[in-house]
Amino acid sequence: MKKRIITTTAVATLLSLHVRSQATVNSLDDLFRMAEDKSQVIKVSRTAVESAEDAVAFAMSQRLPELGIEASVGYLGDGVLGDRSYKNWIHIDNPHFMNNAALKAQQVIYSGGRISSSIALARLGKELAELDMHHNREEVRFLLTGQYLDLCRLLNQERVLDENLRLTEILIKQSKARTTAGTALTTDVTRFELQREELQLLRQKIIDAQNIIKHDIAVTLHTPEIAFH
Numbered sequence: 001m002k003k004r005i006i007t008t009t010a011v012a013t014l015l016s017l018h019v020r021s022q023a024t025v026n027s028l029d030d031l032f033r034m035a036e037d038k039s040q041v042i043k044v045s046r047t048a049v050e051s052a053e054d055a056v057a058f059a060m061s062q063r064l065p066e067l068g069i070e071a072s073v074g075y076l077g078d079g080v081l082g083d084r085s086y087k088n089w090i091h092i093d094n095p096h097f098m099n100n101a102a103l104k105a106q107q108v109i110y111s112g113g114r115i116s117s118s119i120a121l122a123r124l125g126k127e128l129a130e131l132d133m134h135h136n137r138e139e140v141r142f143l144l145t146g147q148y149l150d151l152c153r154l155l156n157q158e159r160v161l162d163e164n165l166r167l168t169e170i171l172i173k174q175s176k177a178r179t180t181a182g183t184a185l186t187t188d189v190t191r192f193e194l195q196r197e198e199l200q201l202l203r204q205k206i207i208d209a210q211n212i213i214k215h216d217i218a219v220t221l222h223t224p225e226i227a228f229h
Contacts, residue, residue: 024227031144031217038221039140045133052126059122062115143220151213151228154206161203168196 025031035042172192178184218226 026228028145028148031148031221032141034221034223035137035140035144038223040222041136041140042133045129045136049126049129049133052122052129056119056122056126059115059119062118140220144217147213147217147220151210151217154210154213155228158203158206158210161199161206165196165199165203168192168199172196 025034172189175184175189175192179186179189214226214228218224
């Protein structure tokens with residue numbers, strides 16, 4: 001009994017983890033938001049922009065004063081003092097510990113335009129990185145838009161086929177009843193059954209196409225699985 005309870009609990013836990021791992025999508029905006037968080041292309045572009053911003057900050061820091069601190073610590077022992085005959089020695093007490101600290105500041109006065117050029121170059125690199133990020137974001141969104149629209153089209157086709165299958169089932173039941181009553185031929189039933197099989201095959205093709213597009217979207221977003229509603 002305990003083993004059965006443990007097994008049931010483990011299965012329920014795995015199912016709940018699987019549901020939580022799925023990313024739910026309700027609209028195209030949801031895909032765009034996911035792309036900002038999960039798309040490796042956008043992440044790399046964003047990192048490039050951040051690196052370019054750091055380069056600009058570093059280039060501008062070259063204009064700031066450079067501060068330096070020098071510190072030293074020393075020890076001086078006691079001394080003795082004597083005359084020329086090395087007699088009459090006198091003990092001299094000295095301060096044993098010595099320390100010294102100095103703060104220095106220096107600033108570049110003239111660099112021949114080197115600092116200004118490096119700042120301008122860094123800012124240009126930042127602009128290029130921002131343009132690349134914008135371009136990559138638009139490319140990802142354009143790709144997701146096409147995939148999402150194709151998926152919506154297939155989902156609509158699936159709903160239409162489901163309705164046709166429902167109506168075909170009604171026609172089959174009605175034809176069978178008429179055949180039993182002698183007012184219809186068995187070929188009518190066969191014709192509707194063949195129509196049902198064709199619709200079922202077409203529906204399966206549409207579902208397969210949906211799964212392919214869902215996989216492509218998941219690859220674009222670097223997400224294991226996506227649930228569409």
